[in-house]
Amino acid sequence: MADHKAASGLMMSEQGRADLPLVTAYGKDGFVIGDKRIAGALILLADRVHPIYVSDMAEMTSAMLDPLFSRISEIDVLLVGTGKKMIPLSRDLRAMFDAHALSPDVMDSGACIRTFNILLLEDRRVAALLLPV
Numbered sequence: 001m002a003d004h005k006a007a008s009g010l011m012m013s014e015q016g017r018a019d020l021p022l023v024t025a026y027g028k029d030g031f032v033i034g035d036k037r038i039a040g041a042l043i044l045l046a047d048r049v050h051p052i053y054v055s056d057m058a059e060m061t062s063a064m065l066d067p068l069f070s071r072i073s074e075i076d077v078l079l080v081g082t083g084k085k086m087i088p089l090s091r092d093l094r095a096m097f098d099a100h101a102l103s104p105d106v107m108d109s110g111a112c113i114r115t116f117n118i119l120l121l122e123d124r125r126v127a128a129l130l131l132p133v
Helices: 091-099 109-121
Strands: 009-013 023-027 030-033 036-039 041-045 048-052 077-081 105-107 126-130
Touching: 023 109, 030 041, 036 048, 077 109, 105 109, 109 126
Parallel strands: 077 105, 077 126
Antiparallel strands: 009 023, 023 030, 030 036, 041 048, 041 126
């Protein structure tokens, strides 16, 4: 197992397969996926990482979420990490998910990352929308 450290955040032990976008570290500025540092928010899919340029969920637009919405048929579980603390989604954001028949599981980003990594390693059809802590 290798350890990776984000510039200002928590480390997670890398376990599993190199072909999966496992989050190996995270912090206030972003995430480390494998060995690649990604600043800011992102959408994680089993085979793709999409950066999103927002600082909180209130800034999210339907167009920003299109990489997620365009792959709905490939997603059974949608996780949403709202940053350092779990914050309920706004009515507008909930309406965007409802319009696409998605029912996200909302939690703080640390819990979201741990859950995403586990489900991905179990070959589950999972996606995550993450804000940095």
